[in-house]
Amino acid sequence: MFEITEKKKLAHLVYQFKIKAPSIAKKREAGQFVILRMNEHGERIPLTIADSDNEAGTITVIVQEVGRSTMLLSGLDAGDTILDVVGPLGMPTHIENFGRAVCVGGGIGTAVTFPIGAALKEAGNEVISIIGSRTKELLILEEEMRSVSDELLVTTDDGSYGHHGFVTDVLKNLLDDKKKPVDIVIAVGPVPMMRAVAEVTRPYKVKTLASLNPIMVDGTGMCGACRVTIAGEVKFVCVDGPEFDAHDTDFDELIMRNRSYFKEEKTATEEYAYHQGQGGCCDEKKTDA
Amino acid sequence: MIDPKEIRERMKIPKQPMGEQEPMERIKNFYEVPHGYTEEQAIEEARRCIQCKNPLCVDGCPVGIDIPYFIRLIEEGKFIEAARKLKETNGLPAVCGRVCPQEDQCERVCIIGKKGEPVAIGRLEKFAADYEREHGEVTIPNIPKWTGKKVAVVGGGPAGLTAAGDLVKMGHRVTVFEALHTPGGVLMYGIPEFRLPKKIVESEVDYLRKMGVDIQCNSVVGKLDTIDELLSEDYDAVFVGSGAGLPYFMNIPGENLVGVYSANEFLTRVNLMKAFQFPEYDTPVLKGKRVAVIGGGNTAMDAARTALRLCPEEVSIIYRRSREELPAREEEIHHGEEEGLVFRLLHNPIKFTGNDDGRLTAIECVKMELGEPDDSGRRRPIVIEGSEFTLDCDVAILSIGNGANPLIQQTSPDIKTNKWGNITIDQDTGRTSKKGVFAGGDIVRGGSTVILAMGDARRAANSIDEYLKTGQW
Numbered sequence: 238m239f240e241i242t243e244k245k246k247l248a249h250l251v252y253q254f255k256i257k258a259p260s261i262a263k264k265r266e267a268g269q270f271v272i273l274r275m276n277e278h279g280e281r282i283p284l285t286i287a288d289s290d291n292e293a294g295t296i297t298v299i300v301q302e303v304g305r306s307t308m309l310l311s312g313l314d315a316g317d318t319i320l321d322v323v324g325p326l327g328m329p330t331h332i333e334n335f336g337r338a339v340c341v342g343g344g345i346g347t348a349v350t351f352p353i354g355a356a357l358k359e360a361g362n363e364v365i366s367i368i369g370s371r372t373k374e375l376l377i378l379e380e381e382m383r384s385v386s387d388e389l390l391v392t393t394d395d396g397s398y399g400h401h402g403f404v405t406d407v408l409k410n411l412l413d414d415k416k417k418p419v420d421i422v423i424a425v426g427p428v429p430m431m432r433a434v435a436e437v438t439r440p441y442k443v444k445t446l447a448s449l450n451p452i453m454v455d456g457t458g459m460c461g462a463c464r465v466t467i468a469g470e471v472k473f474v475c476v477d478g479p480e481f482d483a484h485d486t487d488f489d490e491l492i493m494r495n496r497s498y499f500k501e502e503k504t505a506t507e508e509y510a511y512h513q514g515q516g517g518c519c520d521e522k523k524t525d526a
Numbered sequence: 527m528i529d530p531k532e533i534r535e536r537m538k539i540p541k542q543p544m545g546e547q548e549p550m551e552r553i554k555n556f557y558e559v560p561h562g563y564t565e566e567q568a569i570e571e572a573r574r575c576i577q578c579k580n581p582l583c584v585d586g587c588p589v590g591i592d593i594p595y596f597i598r599l600i601e602e603g604k605f606i607e608a609a610r611k612l613k614e615t616n617g618l619p620a621v622c623g624r625v626c627p628q629e630d631q632c633e634r635v636c637i638i639g640k641k642g643e644p645v646a647i648g649r650l651e652k653f654a655a656d657y658e659r660e661h662g663e664v665t666i667p668n669i670p671k672w673t674g675k676k677v678a679v680v681g682g683g684p685a686g687l688t689a690a691g692d693l694v695k696m697g698h699r700v701t702v703f704e705a706l707h708t709p710g711g712v713l714m715y716g717i718p719e720f721r722l723p724k725k726i727v728e729s730e731v732d733y734l735r736k737m738g739v740d741i742q743c744n745s746v747v748g749k750l751d752t753i754d755e756l757l758s759e760d761y762d763a764v765f766v767g768s769g770a771g772l773p774y775f776m777n778i779p780g781e782n783l784v785g786v787y788s789a790n791e792f793l794t795r796v797n798l799m800k801a802f803q804f805p806e807y808d809t810p811v812l813k814g815k816r817v818a819v820i821g822g823g824n825t826a827m828d829a830a831r832t833a834l835r836l837c838p839e840e841v842s843i844i845y846r847r848s849r850e851e852l853p854a855r856e857e858e859i860h861h862g863e864e865e866g867l868v869f870r871l872l873h874n875p876i877k878f879t880g881n882d883d884g885r886l887t888a889i890e891c892v893k894m895e896l897g898e899p900d901d902s903g904r905r906r907p908i909v910i911e912g913s914e915f916t917l918d919c920d921v922a923i924l925s926i927g928n929g930a931n932p933l934i935q936q937t938s939p940d941i942k943t944n945k946w947g948n949i950t951i952d953q954d955t956g957r958t959s960k961k962g963v964f965a966g967g968d969i970v971r972g973g974s975t976v977i978l979a980m981g982d983a984r985r986a987a988n989s990i991d992e993y994l995k996t997g998q999w
Contacts, residue, residue, distance in 0.1 A: 260750050274707055280799060280808040281707075305808055321707040323744035454799070454809075455715075457705050457746060458931050460791035461773045464782060471775060471782065476932060490782055493884030497784045501810035508805050 238318040242295055247377040248370075250302040251345060252311050253287070259294030261286070261324050267356035268330030268349075268448065268480055271296065272456040274321040275309045282306050283453045285479075286325060287348040287378075296324075299348035299377065305505040326456045327479045330446075334361040336420035339411060340386070341404050341434055342368040343426020347378045349448050350425045355385040357423075363387050365419075367407050369426075373398035404430065405437045412441045419443050424483060428495065432488035439484055447483035449474050451491060452498070466490055533576045541643040542571040549864040553834050556719040556802060559861060560649075565605070568653045572601035574638060575645045582635035583647060588981030589688075591615045593632055593647055600650055609658035610665070612651060617691035617734070618684065618980065620659060620726045623652025625717060626977045627855050659729055666736045670697035675994040678703065678761040680747045680934065683711020685767030685967030685979040687731065690739045692987035693765075698994065699738070701761075703745040706798070711769055712968075713976070715798040716790070716825065718832045724797070748937040753963060763962045763990050766941075766949060767983060770968035771931020775924060776820070780878030785812055785886030789821070789829040789925035796832050814921030817841045818889055820875055821925035822851070823973075827858040829923045834865050838921070842868035844875060846894050846907040872896070874907065876914070878922060889917045927973050934969070941965075948972050956986030961999050964990055 243255035261271060270285045288297035302311045313319070330353050338357045342350030347368045358364045364385060369392035370376045376391065376398060383389045390407045391399030400407055404426075412419055422445040424434040431447040438445045451463040451474050458476040465472055468485035472478065528536070545561040546552075552559055563571065575597040583593040591612060599608035612619040628634075628648035636644035658664055675698045679686045682704030690700045708714055710727045735741060747753065753764050773788035775781050792811065795801040799809035813836040819829050822845035833841045843862070845852060848871050852859055863869070870891070877890040893913035896905035930947030942950050942959035949958055949965045956964040966982025968974055993999065 260745075264750055278800075278807045321744050323705065323707070323746060325749055326746065454791060454794050455706060457933060458772045459715075459769075460794050461775070461788040462791045464775075466782060471777070473772065476772075490884070494782065494784060496883070497812070498810045501804065505805045505808060505810070 238320060239322040241313055241315050241317050241319065242293070244313070244315050247299065248375045250311070251299065251375070251377055253297060253299045254310070254313075255290070255293075255295040255297050256319060256322060257294055258296050258322050258324075261322065262289040262291050262294050262296050265289050265296060265325035266329030267332065267352040269325035269327050270456075270479060271298065271322050271324030272326060272453065273298075273310070273319055275306060276320050279309070279320065280306055281321075281454055281456065283326070283450070283456060283475075285349040285448070287351055296322075299345060301345045304502045305509040308506070308509055323456065326475060328477070330356060330423075330480055332356045332360050336362065337417060338362040338364050339408065339419050339422045340364060340366045340382075341408060341422060341424040341426065341430075342366065342378075342382070343404055343424075343430040344370055344375065345377065346424075346426030346430070346448075347382065350423070351378050351381050351385065353423055353425070353448075354382060358385045365411060366390070367392065367404045367411075369393065369399075369404040369430075371395065403433070405433045408434060409437050412438065412443065421446070422483075423448075423480075428488050428492050431483060431486075435483035435486065435488070445483040446480045447486055448479045449481060449486065449491060450479070451494060465494075528577050536574055536576055537638065537641070539570060539574045541574065541646055542567040542649075544646075544649055549866070552720065553865050556835060558723050559720050562656055563649055563653045565603075565657075568600050568605070568650060569603060571646050571650060572597045575601070576638065578637055582637060583632040583645075586632040586635040588631065588977045589616050589984050591632075591651075596654060597645065597647070597650055600654060605654055605657040606661070606663045608654040609663075612654055613667075615984075616980070617688050618730050618976075619651050620655035621684070621713060621722060621730060622977055622980070623648050623650075623655055624722050624726075625975075627975060629856065631977070659726070664729075664733060666733070667695060669694060669738055672699060673697040673994065675699070675762045676701070676760055677990060677994075678747075678756045678764045680753070680764065680766045681705070681711060681768040681967075681969075682709030682731075682741060682743075683767060683769050683967065683979070684713060684976040685769070685983040686711070686765065687734060688980040688983035689765045689767060689966070689987045689990075691734050691737065692984060693990060694734070694737050694739050696987070696991045698991070699740070701740040701742060703747045704741060704743045705746045707743050708798070709741050709743060715794040716828065718793065718797055718828050720831070720835070721828065746933065748933040752937040753934065753941070753960070754938065757962055762994055763964065765956075765983070765986055765990060766934055766958070766963060766965040766969055767967045767979065768931055768934055768969045770928035770973050771933075772929045773924070774927050774929055776875065776926065778875060778877055780880060780886070781924075783878050783880040783886040784884050785814065785880075785921045786878055787812075787921065787923045789819070789825045789923050790928070792829055792923045793825070793832060796836075802836060811836070812921050813838060814919075815839045816919045817921045817923065818844050818870075818875075818917060818919045819923045819925055820844045821927075822847070823853045823925060823927075824855060824858055826923075826925035827854045827862050829925050830867050831858075831862055831865060833921070833923065834867060840868060841866075842870050842917075844870045844873045844889075844891065846872065846874040847904065848872055848896060851904050870917075872907065874909070875922075879916075886920055886922055887918065889919050889922055891915055891917055928968070930969065930972070938963075946972060954985065955989035956982060957989065957999075962993070
């Protein structure tokens with residue numbers, strides 16, 4: 238059992254949790270993830286580690302309510318427990334002093350951009366961060382990102398805050414600045430955003446990495462659920478990734494595979510919502526009886 | 527010793543049939559297929575054993591169970607004693623009685639089998655172990671005083687659990703590090719409920735815990751502590767039984783379409799995550815209407831028979847050689863045939879095709895014929911020119927083997943591996959190239975059986991014990 242020590246609402250449907258997991262906190266590096274299972278009936282869901290506190294023995298994850306499992310997690314509070322947390326999984330981000338690094342975070346992807354930006358800054362890079370969301374209320378980690386960036390640029394699709402438009406518009410402006418060439422771009426966010434970033438940087442031939450978020454089961458290479466095509470070759474995100482060269486990544490395939498259980502997820506979510514509406518889930522009813 | 531007249535009498539006793547669920551009934555559920563022997567049947571079957579003075583069956587057993595002895599105990603009605611006798615050499619008898627390929631091991635060399643059917647050793651093993659468990663008679667053996675040594679076991683599957691059980695009985699302290707949320711390895715995620723009920727695995731694991739084995743789930747060695755850290759911090763030796771790792775794919779077009787699974791993923795979703803009970807359990811699986819399983823081994827049969835129980839219209843096996851070469855156990859093939867599994871033998875997929883949503887709709891196949899024997903001694907399958915055809919199908923499950931998992935080797939490069947990435951060991955001792963580190967099971971063998979993994983673990987446990995006592999490498 239893993240105890241939640243702190244819960245914070247970051248935006249509409251977006252929550253930050255600190256979870257007691259000392260051995261993971263001690264070992265984790267930027268870019269790595271954990272797999273959570275909420276209870277005996279739960280599925281295994283991967284979540285990137287946004288931060289850790291070695292002294293407190295906690296890791297930080299940020300979750301957006303999108304389906305049954307994330308709803309379950311979002312419903313928990315400090316003091317509640319999660320049945321299983323395993324990690325740190327995946328390869329850490331390759332960090333070195335690249336020079337001028339641009340971190341692009343879209344929506345909840347900023348949760349992943351933050352530790353990477355922090356590590357890049359630590360390694361001596363000039364870090365420019367671009368974070369974006371649909372609207373101001375959905376923007377997360379603005380202050381945290383500012384603290385690890387030499388320059389922070391914010392965009393909202395509806396213009397309610399920062400630059401009116403997409404992260405890619407701002408990114409293109411940076412790339413066009415011939416006096417200050419960009420050495421590396423790291424993009425984390427919804428798959429269409431990462432695909433768009435890859436297309437923007439491709440003509441400039443700037444090395445671009447994306448952190449991929451496929452469906453996973455075991456997370457240790459055993460099942461192959463998370464396979465993606467990188468430069469025509471099949472890779473497992475859980476052991477080979479999660480970061481890959483965005484110019485080589487088949488994002489369309491990833492979008493397609495992420496929709497594998499579209500119908501089943503809808504059933505599960507509706508079921509969950511229904512039972513919530515009944516004033517408790519079936520397990521609780523059993524306990525009451 | 528039994529006199530010759532009695533032997534002749536015994537040889538007249540027919541092999542006791544095993545009752546099982548009717549095929550059309552059992553494909554609607556996940557309950558175990560065979561019912562198991564009754565006490566009377568077990569005693570009668572035990573009487574078929576002629577108690578050879580030099581029993582070949584014992585040599586045929588990878589862990590060297592004293593087979594005639596435990597069978598005699600069953601014959602005498604001493605079922606609990608029989609189970610304890612089994613447990614002296616086999617920590618997981620209820621598992622092995624179900625999943626061992628006895629027909630290639632103990633039963634293959636049984637002298638009774640020369641003239642008729644061999645003694646049903648596997649069924650008797652299952653009977654004794656089940657009897658003990660169901661009658662609440664499981665007792666924990668005496669554990670010797672702690673030797674002061676600690677052993678880390680990487681992986682809680684058949685190899686790791688066997689090593690742990692043996693080592694703890696030798697007086698060492700043992701911690702098993704399991705990556706998944708539950709111990710058991712392939713016994714939990716791979717082998718289906720209808721062949722090996724999970725409550726049996728749980729009770730075998732519980733037995734080890736009661737003996738003092740410490741099992742840490744959610745612990746990925748290499749990602750948390752590395753083997754070097756384990757050796758320098760707390761442990762005197764390490765046994766690596768991390769199992770078969772990465773599933774192979776065929777590298778043909780369309781392999782990443784939605785609906786194409788590895789057998790590992792399909793089975794893990796259904797067995798470990800209980801997707802057959804979705805949405806009561808949260809993990810889904812695509813059940814499909816027409817399912818094709820590619821491959822002909824035991825895992826392929828498990829996947830196919832699991833798929834059958836999820837109610838599609840047709841489940842078929844696609845295998846590139848003929849029935850004769852199917853690597854699966856005859857019993858599994860037979861059960862599959864009874865359950866309506868379609869065998870597309872001498873067929874091979876060349877391409878997966880899908881719709882606009884990226885979902886699998888068909889497999890393009892070719893027909894094969896057998897040519898000259900290849901390196902494996904089996905006749906090489908050759909494509910018949912112009913034999914291409916399309917098979918409608920919305921779920922395909924690839925069961926063509928596993929490569930080595932890279933997690934251990936990535937962080938312990940001083941453990942020598944072969945060209946496939948499997949750890950190389952000294953066959954007799956299970957020693958790897960790294961001091962204090964031993965290995966066994968599928969991480970060494972590539973893809974093999976539960977019992978061979980257990981045999982490896984037993985040998986390794988003995989040499990770990992020796993190493994811990996002498997300190998000599």
